[in-house]
Amino acid sequence: MYPADAEFGFELLVCRWAETSWPPTGRSGDSVVVARQLGTAERRWDTVVLECDPAGLAARGEFGPNELDSDLLHVVRNAPAEWAWYRDALPHPGYPWRYVRAAVHRAADRGAVETRRDGNRIQLRRTAAYPDWLRRIVVIENKPDLNATAARALSAQLRYDVDTGLADEVWVATETTGERVEPALLEDLPVDVGILAFDTGTAGDGPDGWPAAPGGVDASIEWYPSSVTPVPGERDDDRRGRRLELAERAYGRGWRSYHDTMRPDCRHFELRRFGRALVPYCAAKGRSQTAAECSGSCPKFEPEPPAWRTRGWPVEGGPGTGIRALLRRRREWVRKRSVREPGTDS
Template structure:
């Protein structure tokens, strides 16, 4: 409800917040394992905190047994690569190791600061984790499950065979990564109007979240009305 006199908005919950999302998968993108940085510490935190249902490390590097030994066993590993000799080949996703399910409904441990011989930690309650998971889901929904528009190319057509409209390139003969593969630098690029695809409506159709749900709405007097 809003108070016109004070100019302040007052919100009161009148219905239970819906459980509109299912599993959350966290993907740590590290193309070059030769320069891991703080990757190992981050993955250990992901596992001990258990804020997401599964954690996957995605890399372009060749994954050795030594790499796997330094990565928590619960973390899945994908190698994503393409044959450099033929750019028309699709990206290949090789699952090196399957991720394990993490206990998202249990208390988590978040490492805060490391010292010689000890590490300061914080125990995170299940309720706090649930709130954080909801914020992650909301941010993902707000950003959108698709981070690109269809390219303005006559060779690009929407392919809905998978249930979602994906950019299919007739020149390459496959679904493409529009953000990385399409544009004037592509040999098969032919400038034209982009396909007429309503991505916002498609997102709404494929998720349980309702951007503008029905329900109780009421105007309530504020204290400013009586001053």
């Protein structure tokens, strides 16, 4: 059983599986970036997988590890190779120029462009051309217990994903039942949506459902998806821009960003290995907790003792700081390894 017996734990295992095993249809030459809980104002997805050109992804890394928001993308993508006044160099954004000027300064602070002053005018030039690094976006909805009620609620959302075509491929991830025909195949889901069935039992065969030794999470394809990439049309530029903004958020945040919304500074917060994934664990509850219940309002919450955060014991800044640093380093390590060796395990 997946950690915490809740969708959150299942989601973390799906993300880690995607990081190590994507694509499910076989080996490819693409690099992979995985994020979770990302989307637009209209739609949010559990898991987002970016299939990237390895050389382009490496070039994207030259602009730093943090995401470029829509204003920064407008500046970085259109920055000229030679010095020019920013109003001459950049296309009109559709909003006041003062916001563009602020974005130019933000981009310069990050080293994404260079600026200089010519009298009262701000000139800019690019430090490097922004690469064409994104190839495809794949979204996955995680429903470990995909019963008829859950399928009815999910069907309209999946139909929206198929019709809008913001992603190139749509999947549903569910847990295997061991039946000859997985129940997910019998539910009323859009025919364009693929179905992945995950066997998490092999990952948690130790005490309390935790693995006695590192293991993997196996997934089988129960239904192959159709490509939902729309045919070329008038709204191509708008779609390309929205996809790139989504990809930038995925690049900057990754799927391990749960430490930003949980409380690693609690003395009971731990990271434990479940298969190939590091997932949160609450020593006070004796189980893996969900993101919703791990907060300052939790009755079991106890801040780390001050002694833990001083004098460099057990780690400089305390265990909470160490957990955050570990997850950031692991994200960067996996990203760099993916660029060097697309399709390999990390």
